[in-house]
Amino acid sequence: MIRFFICFFMIWSMFLSPTMAEAASLDNSVAGKAEVKGIRVHVNGDKVRIVVDTTGEVGYETIVLSNPTRVVVNLSEAWLSPNVARATDIDSRFAKKIRVGQFDKNTVRIVVETSVGKNNYDVFSLTGGASPYRVVLDFGNLEKGSSGAKIKLPVQEPAATEPATAASSIPEEEADMGTLGEEPVYTPGLSGKKITIDPGHGGEDSGAIGPTGVTEKSITLRISKELQRILEAAGAKVFMTRTTDTEVSSKHTAANDIEELQARCDVANNSKSDVFVCIHMDSFSSGEAKGTSTYYYVKGTVASKRLADTVRTGILAQLGTDDRGTRSCNFYVLKHTNMPATLAEVAFVSNAGEEKFLNSDLGIKKAALGIFNGIKGFFDS
Numbered sequence: 001m002i003r004f005f006i007c008f009f010m011i012w013s014m015f016l017s018p019t020m021a022e023a024a025s026l027d028n029s030v031a032g033k034a035e036v037k038g039i040r041v042h043v044n045g046d047k048v049r050i051v052v053d054t055t056g057e058v059g060y061e062t063i064v065l066s067n068p069t070r071v072v073v074n075l076s077e078a079w080l081s082p083n084v085a086r087a088t089d090i091d092s093r094f095a096k097k098i099r100v101g102q103f104d105k106n107t108v109r110i111v112v113e114t115s116v117g118k119n120n121y122d123v124f125s126l127t128g129g130a131s132p133y134r135v136v137l138d139f140g141n142l143e144k145g146s147s148g149a150k151i152k153l154p155v156q157e158p159a160a161t162e163p164a165t166a167a168s169s170i171p172e173e174e175a176d177m178g179t180l181g182e183e184p185v186y187t188p189g190l191s192g193k194k195i196t197i198d199p200g201h202g203g204e205d206s207g208a209i210g211p212t213g214v215t216e217k218s219i220t221l222r223i224s225k226e227l228q229r230i231l232e233a234a235g236a237k238v239f240m241t242r243t244t245d246t247e248v249s250s251k252h253t254a255a256n257d258i259e260e261l262q263a264r265c266d267v268a269n270n271s272k273s274d275v276f277v278c279i280h281m282d283s284f285s286s287g288e289a290k291g292t293s294t295y296y297y298v299k300g301t302v303a304s305k306r307l308a309d310t311v312r313t314g315i316l317a318q319l320g321t322d323d324r325g326t327r328s329c330n331f332y333v334l335k336h337t338n339m340p341a342t343l344a345e346v347a348f349v350s351n352a353g354e355e356k357f358l359n360s361d362l363g364i365k366k367a368a369l370g371i372f373n374g375i376k377g378f379f380d381s
């Protein structure tokens with residue numbers, strides 16, 4: 001009997017030992033590391049905020065994956081609490097799902113399925129408060145105008161004291177019409193004219209996102225390709241900064257904002273185009289905002305302002321949108337192109353009605369025809 005109990009104990013010990021070893025290994029793996037103890041999600045009309053609560057400071061790196069678009073955040077020197085849900089669905093047009101897991105013994109990986117571009121997400125850390133250590137992931141229309149309200153703006157040329165990616169409006173009253181250059185002389189008609197069309201955003205940069213998830217980059221590309229078709233049918237030679245959903249810079253996602261915008265300017269300047277037309281969709285935090293506006297460089301030529309005027313009136317005639325006027329600006333792509341240039345905010349993608357219409361085949365055709373008529377009117381007047 002004694003021999004039986006000795007054998008039983010030896011066999012039991014053999015099964016127990018790995019379990020004890022695993023426990024010791026687990027203790028060693030979490031020693032000195034921060035625990036990821038919870039993930040909170042807040043959703044509103046402007047953005048999705050994901051807050052990762054940890055028990056200590058963690059390092060983090062961000063990776064963007066495509067097809068489908070996912071933002072991956074790796075938290076270093078961290079371990080994942082077994083109480084944290086491994087997958088969470090999100091009811092938002094900015095993000096659809098979060099997945100989290102222990103990627104390796106030192107890294108917790110968070111994957112967010114999202115449709116926003118590189119200018120519309122942010123990852124940062126916070127300390128203090130009820131939960132003293134947090135990593136925050138924001139997704140949505142994050143850029144701000146000078147009023148402090150969330151609004152999508154093309155990148156403006158920075159002042160000397162501003163960071164390179166600053167985007168602040170120039171008040172209308174600062175427009176100095178006396179500095180505009182002389183009007184170039186053109187022959188009437190579109191035949192033989194060289195025109196650069198710049199579909200705003202592209203690739204990882206989605207631009208603004210509408211109430212149902214329609215992206216600005218998709219609408220601007222569709223309008224631009226239809227505009228290219230009808231311009232070429234009229235005898236113009238068209239140069240497109242992009243014809244697919246991609247960045248323009250040869251650096252692609254590694255390019256900073258200025259490098260990406262300069263690549264668009266280079267297409268127009270290197271082709272010695274007669275005019276440059278940049279196509280965007282507007283966006284505002286309130287879904288009530290609507291209408292059409294065009295821009296010209298504040299110290300550009302009279303021809304640039306005239307091009308902005310004719311394009312705006314062409315769009316208005318086709319779409320019947322509210323007239324928000326022709327405005328001066330300091331947008332990079334209008335300052336650094338060597339020919340009359342305008343940027344058109346065709347309509348508001350953040351407005352449900354304008355988003356729906358501009359995402360339709362009829363809306364695309366009418367917007368393109370409006371810009372076409374504006375360009376034609378510029379040369380004919």
